Amino acid sequence: MAGKIKDKLRKRDRIFAALDRHVVFLEEYNPETKKGQVQSRLDKLEASWEEFNELQEDLSEEDTKGELEDDITKAYADFEERYYEIRASLLGKLEPPPSPANLDNTIGRNNGALGAHTAVRLPQISLPEFNGDFEGWLSFKSTFVSLIHDSNELSDVQKFHYLKSALKGEAAKLIESLTITNGNYMIA
Known part of the structure; x- marks a missing residue:
């Protein structure tokens, strides 16, 4: 496997590891001490999503023989599922914006x-x-x-x-x- 592809796969693994850190954050979440981190983590999660998608596209382009097609598809499905679960959990930790009924009452x-x-x-x-x-x-x-x-x-x-x-x-x-x-x- 070409060196560039191996580097991109290692980079992709680091992005998956970042998802694991988000999961740990959510498991250990304490609103008194970590509430201020939620928006920053959402922003980082969005950046990871973008970076992951770019890597996947690069891997697809460089995989001219189709040897990684199944791996790329599985990784995308795994990442997407975890991304949405983590994002929903983080959004749930944010204070909801005021709804029209509660704006100021x-x-x-x-x-x-x-x-x-x-x-x-x-x-x-x-x-x-x-x-x-x-x-x-x-x-x-x-x-x-x-x-x-x-x-x-x-x-x-x-x-x-x-x-x-x-x-x-x-x-x-x-x-x-x-x-x-x-x-x-x-x-x-």
Whole structure:
């Protein structure tokens, strides 16, 4: 095997080792001491994803005889699965951005007197749970769409986290096999 290919395979192994360090971080996660590292680790994970994909492309181009095709395919599948699992776990450790229902829980009101601005404190709106019962579907759907689905401030991964946390029983079982990804939110 050519030296360049061996170097790239070693580099790819180092990227896989970085994933292992993320897993250890998640297993030993303590929000009191490691909360500040989550965003940095997400950024590093994204950089590893990009670097891994570039390496895989380079390996494919240099493997003119097709000797590494199975290895490249398996490595990609393994990396992709671990990447999404780690990413979802790290995202779960972040404080969720305020949903439209929780932005400030206030409505500003101009009382007209010299442009004075007062605020009325509103109660927090809780996301309802849905267990698959047909009778509760319309109420759940309407609330979920209004608070989460239509929000431009949430990514599809965050929306999927909210959906998974709101579903219980039979409804939860229907999507439990889906990994938390942007694409799978629309499937769910």
